[in-house]
Amino acid sequence: MTAGPIKDALQALSRHADVVEQAVMGGAIGQESLPKGAVQALRQASALRAAGEEHWRLHPRLREYLQDHLQMFPQFQSLTDISSKLALLQHLLTDAQTAVAERDYESLEFQLASMETAVYDIADATDRNLTFLAGMVSTKYGNVRTFAAKMAQNRWYLRQSGILGDDLNRLGRISSYVEKEAEERGWPVSRQIRRVLLSRAQVWQHGLSDIQTQIRQEIFRTRQIEADLRNLARADQFLAQHPAWRGLDRDFDAVPAAVLRAVLPKIRPHVEPTDGERSVREEMQAIVASLPPKRVHIQAEPVQPLKVVRTGHGDYEEAEALSPASLALRELKDFIATADDKVSVLEWRDSSLSAKSLPAGNWVFFATTALEAGPHRVKGSELDFEVEIVPNPPGPGRRFSRTFRDARVSVLRSVAPRRVESTAKLP
Amino acid sequence: MRIESALKQLAAGEFVCSVRFPDEFDALRSPEGHQKAKEWLEAIGYRLAQLGEDGAFFMAYDYLDVEGKGRVREELRGLRDRLQPVVSFLETLRQAQSRGVQLQPGDEIVHSEVMEAVRLSALVGRRLSEMKDVHGSRANESASDRLGRILDLLEQEGYLTLTNVNFKTYRITGKITYLYQLLAFMAEHLPEMAESSVVDQMEERQTTIDDAATQPEGK
Numbered sequence: 001m002t003a004g005p006i007k008d009a010l011q012a013l014s015r016h017a018d019v020v021e022q023a024v025m026g027g028a029i030g031q032e033s034l035p036k037g038a039v040q041a042l043r044q045a046s047a048l049r050a051a052g053e054e055h056w057r058l059h060p061r062l063r064e065y066l067q068d069h070l071q072m073f074p075q076f077q078s079l080t081d082i083s084s085k086l087a088l089l090q091h092l093l094t095d096a097q098t099a100v101a102e103r104d105y106e107s108l109e110f111q112l113a114s115m116e117t118a119v120y121d122i123a124d125a126t127d128r129n130l131t132f133l134a135g136m137v138s139t140k141y142g143n144v145r146t147f148a149a150k151m152a153q154n155r156w157y158l159r160q161s162g163i164l165g166d167d168l169n170r171l172g173r174i175s176s177y178v179e180k181e182a183e184e185r186g187w188p189v190s191r192q193i194r195r196v197l198l199s200r201a202q203v204w205q206h207g208l209s210d211i212q213t214q215i216r217q218e219i220f221r222t223r224q225i226e227a228d229l230r231n232l233a234r235a236d237q238f239l240a241q242h243p244a245w246r247g248l249d250r251d252f253d254a255v256p257a258a259v260l261r262a263v264l265p266k267i268r269p270h271v272e273p274t275d276g277e278r279s280v281r282e283e284m285q286a287i288v289a290s291l292p293p294k295r296v297h298i299q300a301e302p303v304q305p306l307k308v309v310r311t312g313h314g315d316y317e318e319a320e321a322l323s324p325a326s327l328a329l330r331e332l333k334d335f336i337a338t339a340d341d342k343v344s345v346l347e348w349r350d351s352s353l354s355a356k357s358l359p360a361g362n363w364v365f366f367a368t369t370a371l372e373a374g375p376h377r378v379k380g381s382e383l384d385f386e387v388e389i390v391p392n393p394p395g396p397g398r399r400f401s402r403t404f405r406d407a408r409v410s411v412l413r414s415v416a417p418r419r420v421e422s423t424a425k426l427p
Numbered sequence: 428m429r430i431e432s433a434l435k436q437l438a439a440g441e442f443v444c445s446v447r448f449p450d451e452f453d454a455l456r457s458p459e460g461h462q463k464a465k466e467w468l469e470a471i472g473y474r475l476a477q478l479g480e481d482g483a484f485f486m487a488y489d490y491l492d493v494e495g496k497g498r499v500r501e502e503l504r505g506l507r508d509r510l511q512p513v514v515s516f517l518e519t520l521r522q523a524q525s526r527g528v529q530l531q532p533g534d535e536i537v538h539s540e541v542m543e544a545v546r547l548s549a550l551v552g553r554r555l556s557e558m559k560d561v562h563g564s565r566a567n568e569s570a571s572d573r574l575g576r577i578l579d580l581l582e583q584e585g586y587l588t589l590t591n592v593n594f595k596t597y598r599i600t601g602k603i604t605y606l607y608q609l610l611a612f613m614a615e616h617l618p619e620m621a622e623s624s625v626v627d628q629m630e631e632r633q634t635t636i637d638d639a640a641t642q643p644e645g646k
C-alpha cells in the first residue's frame with residue numbers, strides 16, 4: 001500500500017467530519033440529510049456502508065476506533081476478542097517453523113514480522129479491555145439510565161470479565177510456549193513476547209481480579225437495593241391491607257442494629273458565673289441583659305409638715321419649686337383678677353418672661369386648659385374664669401375650624417373662700 | 428470542633444451520614460475522631476454504631492438494661508405509627524420516579540421531576556391525592572403543593588435534606604438504611620409480609636372481574 005490512498009481516505013474523512021460525527025453519535029443516517037458529494041467521497045474511502053435503500057452507516061471499525069478514542073462505550077459492548085489473536089500467534093509460529101524446515105527464509109521473515117504485530121495487538125487489546133471494564137465499574141450508571149438496566153449491565157460485564165480471565169490464562173500459556181520456541185531458535189520476537197506480554201501478564205491478572213471483585217460487590221449491592229425496594233413495596237401493601245396491625249408485640253432474640261439507637265435527653269449546660277473566659281463572660285452579660293428589670297421597692301418616706309412662708313400680700317403659700325409654666329399661670333391669674341376687660345392669653349405672653357419660655361402654641365393650650373378647670377385661688381379668694389376661645393379661620397371650603405390660636409379670659413364670678421385646714425405652724 | 432458537633436448530634440439521636448452531616452461524618456470516620464467518640468460514648472454507657480460499612484453513625488445502647496429493653500419493645504410495638512407515613516410516601520416517590528429509582532443515600536429527588544412523573548401517571552396522581560397522614564393538607568390543594576408537603580415532612584423526619592431551595596432539590600440521607608433494616612426485619616418475622624401473602628391489588632381486582640364474568644347471569 002502506498003501513501004496516496006491513505007492520504008485520500010483521511011482527507012475524505014476530514015472534509016466530511018460532520019457526517020462522520022453524526023454517524024458515530026446517531027447510527028444510521030438518511031440520504032436526505034447528507035450533503036451532496038459526501039456519500040460518494042466517504043464510500044470511496046470505505047467509511048460508509050449501505051443500511052437499507054436510503055440510509056448509510058459508518059464502517060464498524062471506524063466507529064470502534066472513534067469510540068475507543070473518545071472512551072465512549074455503548075451499554076453492552078463486548079470486549080475485544082483476544083483468543084483469535086492468540087490463535088493467530090500460534091498459527092504464525094507453526095508457519096515459521098515450517099518455513100525454517102523448508103528453508104524458506106523469505107516466508108520466515110514475513111511470519112516473524114506478523115508475529116511481532118500480533119504480540120503488540122494482543123497487548124493493546126488486553127489493555128483496552130481492562131481500561132474499558134474499569135471505566136464501566138467506576139461509573140455509577142455506565143451509559144444506562146435505569147436501575148434495572150444497570151443490574152443487567154453488571155451481569156453482562158461480569159460474564160465478559162470471566163471471558164477475559166480465560167483469555168488471560170490462555171495468553172500466559174500460549175505466549176510462554178511461543179516465547180520458548182522463539183528463544184530456542186534465536187528469533188527476536190521472543191524478547192518482545194517477554195517484554196510486552198509475559199512481564200505484564202501478572203499485572204493484568206491482578207487488575208482483572210480487582211475489577212471482578214468490584215463488579216461482584218456492585219451486583220451484591222444492586223441485589224440489596226432490589227431487596228430494599230421490594231420490602232418497601234410489600235410493607236406498603238401490608239400496612240394498607242392490615243389496618244389493625246400496630247407493631248411487633250413480642251420479644252426477639254436479635255433486633256436490627258438501628259432499633260438499638262439511643263437518644264439522650266437534651267443536654268442543658270450551665271454557665272459558671274466565676275468563669276473568666278471571654279465567651280463565657282459575654283454569654284453571662286447577654287443573660288443578664290435579657291433578665292427582666294429589677295423591681296425597686298421604694299420605702300415610704302415620713303410626711304414632712306408643710307413649710308409655710310409669709311408673703312407680702314399676707315397669704316400663706318407653699319414654698320415649692322414651681323415650673324416656668326406654673327409661675328406664668330400664677331402671674332396670669334393675678335393679672336386677670338385685676339383686669340377690667342378680657343385678657344388675651346397670647347398677647348399677655350409677651351409681658352411675662354416665664355410664659356415666653358414656652359412656645360406660643362403650648363402656652364395658649366396650657367393656660368386655656370388650666371384656667372377652664374376652676375375654681376382658682378387668687379390672692380386669698382377663689383375665682384372662676386370665663387374662657388373664650390379665639391378659633392383659627394376655617395380652611396378653604398370649610399365652615400368651621402377645629403383649631404384655635406388664642407383665648408380671651410375674664411373673671412366669671414368670685415367664690416367664697418374655703419377654709420384651709422392646716423396643721424402647719426408659723427415659725 | 429467537628430467531633431464535638433458530631434457527638435452532640437449522636438447524643439440527640441441523629442443518624443450522622445455523609446449527606447446530612449458531611450463534616451461530622453468525616454470527623455467520625457477519621458481514626459482520631461472515631462476513637463474519641465467511642466471512648467466518650469462508652470464512658471456514658473453507650474456505643475458508636477454504624478448502618479452498614481459506609482452508612483450513617485448513630486449512638487446505640489451498649490447493653491440493654493430494663494429501660495433500654497422497654498424502649499426497644501415499645502419501638503417495635505408501635506412500628507405502624509413510625510412507618511406508615513414514611514413507607515407510604517417513599518413508595519409513592521418510588522412509583523412516581525419515571526427513571527429507575529434506587530431510593531438510596533445520596534440519591535437526588537427533584538420536585539419538578541417527580542411532579543412531571545405524577546402528571547404522566549394517573550395511578551400515581553390518584554395515590555398522591557388519596558394519601559393520608561399528610562399533616563396540614565387541604566382537600567382542594569394542588570398535587571404540587573401536596574407533594575411539597577410530603578417532601579417537607581420527609582425532610583423533617585430526617586430522611587431527606589434540602590440541597591437547593593430554588594429548584595426544590597432534595598437528597599436522601601443515610602437514615603433511609605435504618606428504614607430498610609426495619610422493613611427487612613419485619614419481612615423476616617411477619618409471615619403476612621411474605622411474597623405469597625401480600626395480595627397484589629391488581630391481581631385481586633382482576634380475579635374479582637373474572638369471577639364476575641364466570642357467574643351466570645341473574646345470580
